[in-house]
Amino acid sequence: MNWYNMVKISQHFEWIFPNEYSPDEYQAIVVNIDKFDNEWKNDPYYVSRGGNKIVNPIKYEVWKARYQQKGFVAKMPVVKIGDAGIGKPVMGFIDGRHRYSVYRDNGEKTIPIIVPKDQIKQFQKFV
Numbered sequence: 001m002n003w004y005n006m007v008k009i010s011q012h013f014e015w016i017f018p019n020e021y022s023p024d025e026y027q028a029i030v031v032n033i034d035k036f037d038n039e040w041k042n043d044p045y046y047v048s049r050g051g052n053k054i055v056n057p058i059k060y061e062v063w064k065a066r067y068q069q070k071g072f073v074a075k076m077p078v079v080k081i082g083d084a085g086i087g088k089p090v091m092g093f094i095d096g097r098h099r100y101s102v103y104r105d106n107g108e109k110t111i112p113i114i115v116p117k118d119q120i121k122q123f124q125k126f127v
Contacts, residue, residue: 011070013103015112018075018095026114028076031126033104033111039126043092047101056098063102074099077113081122 017028040046047053051060066072077096081089093100096113103111115123 012067012106012108013072013074013099015074015076017114018078021078021114025117026078027117027120028112028114029120029123029127030110030112031123033109036111036113036126037104039091042090044090045092045097047097049101049105051101051105059098060101063098067102067106077111078115079113079123080116081119 017023045055047055047060051057051064066074075096077100078094079091079096080094081091083089100111100113113123
């Protein structure tokens with residue numbers, strides 16, 4: 001699935017492919033939030049439900065307010081598998097963990113993300 005334009009899967013956000021990432025190197029995929037979140041918990045930058053364990057609470061609150069504005073246009077979160085400084089491969093966000101967390105915390109079931117094309121097989125288990 002490649003998306004280069006807008007994707008609307010909810011009444012709250014209209015997701016766009018971030019123009020700073022090349023569609024030649026990154027691919028959009030819609031993931032199941034529960035499956036995805038279960039794996040993301042291993043990342044030291046994980047944002048717990050309700051924004052309790054969070055690096056930047058202001059960003060979380062900003063995205064919470066934006067979620068209430070139906071039809072807000074947001075960039076798809078960017079995710080990859082990398083080291084994260086803990087000595088083992090872990091799935092984490094390059095950009096968008098606060099957007100994702102607010103979306104998850106409001107009961108959404110799926111979300112489009114973009115991932116490096118060379119890692120797409122590793123993300124298929126979250127579809």
